[in-house]
Amino acid sequence: MNIGEASAASGLPAKTIRYYEDIGLVRPGRGDNGYRDFVESDVHKLVFVARSRSLGFTVEECRHLLSLYEDRGRASADVKAMAREHLARIDRKIADLEGLRATLGALVERCHGDDRPDCPILERLSGGPAA
Amino acid sequence: MNIGEASAASGLPAKTIRYYEDIGLVRPGRGDNGYRDFVESDVHKLVFVARSRSLGFTVEECRHLLSLYEDRGRASADVKAMAREHLARIDRKIADLEGLRATLGALVERCHGDDRPDCPILERLSGGPAA
DNA sequence: CCTTGACCTTCCAGTTGCTGGAAGCCCCAT
DNA sequence: ATGGGGCTTCCAGCAACTGGAAGGTCAAGG
Structure with a gap:
């Protein structure tokens, strides 16, 4: 074909x-x-x-x-090992993203989001404490 | 400098x-x-x-x-909008990864992982019903 | 038989966000 | 002046495709 x-x-x-x-x-x-x-x-x-x-x-x-x-x-153990490693990577990625989500989510909450120029998000990006 | x-x-x-x-x-x-x-x-x-x-x-x-x-x-609304969009992307990504995690986790559980050749993970990848 | 259009081929370039390395200045200390 | 760093540029490559150009092929319709 x-x-x-x-x-x-x-x-x-x-x-x-x-x-x-x-x-x-x-x-x-x-x-x-x-x-x-x-x-x-x-x-x-x-x-x-x-x-x-x-x-x-x-x-x-x-x-x-x-x-x-x-x-x-082949032994299924090999496959399982790979899959488990991959699973661990996924878990790490999820954890990372959840950390991000928490940080960014908190910033978004605190930003009033109107037409005034002061914005906690930019303040944090610019100079606030890291993390 | x-x-x-x-x-x-x-x-x-x-x-x-x-x-x-x-x-x-x-x-x-x-x-x-x-x-x-x-x-x-x-x-x-x-x-x-x-x-x-x-x-x-x-x-x-x-x-x-x-x-x-x-x-x-600038208006803080602009920043907030971007951040929110980003937040939505993060959420989607987390959801995707959690889906993956569930699927792969279930497969790993069902794989006995010894030196026998039959393996549910490979079976699924090869021909089983798609997730 | 010819044309049209869909399908196939190869190859080159671009995507995102860097990172490594080579070749070659520059600057400072001894 | 010589050595070791730091600086410069440019080129290549990573993953995993994706888009597009230029051209060959095939089947159907007139």
Whole structure:
């Protein structure tokens, strides 16, 4: 199948699929006309990568997960370890964002937000105590 | 003062300060030797930008905040609106991450993580119902 | 047979926000 | 004058695509 169908089947833009080929995530065959030719297993891989990406794994992690997936004898412990690491990253990110949210939220609350020029947000950014 | 001192005073790497000059966030003067010459107000701006960035504003937003800050007659409503928008973005991001966390956390829980090859995480990535 | 339009190809550039490194001045102390 | 820092510029690269230009291919309609 052509890249357009592969795109429809996987939900990934054609551009992205070409990019994934560039970096060696998929290796579709080629027809006589030079068009890429995707078989079922290629599409399967694309879906796998799309799902992994949507869970926030980096492309390199996807590559790794893919290789684990294709290694029929691999241990699930490897996968679990990666997933756990990723989970920890997510938790850190959430914590960071919640800190931000608290700080910024407090500033927004204190800003009266009318047409007067004094503004606690700018004051804090400019010179107030950090954090 | 030289870029090194400005860096120490603002907490930003010299490289970053040069970059900020490149994109027009600061415009330090120059000495006869070609060295950048930062005055107090330049450092002040750098600190302002550093704080805004650390609150997660994009560089373009920092530029905007800076111009609002320098406009003595601006309305605090403008600032508040930007901050609120940013707050909404943060909230969306947190929600996304929490969704991820839930999905991935559930998968990790269900993965026994030993040396057997079957793994619910890979199964989900490969073909299970999409989140 | 020719044209039209959709689809495919490659390659180059741009995005965001820096960061690293190379090559080459400059300044100060010994 | 020599050494070691600090300063300058410019070029490249990170992630993960995305947009666009220039051109080849294919199927349908007239």
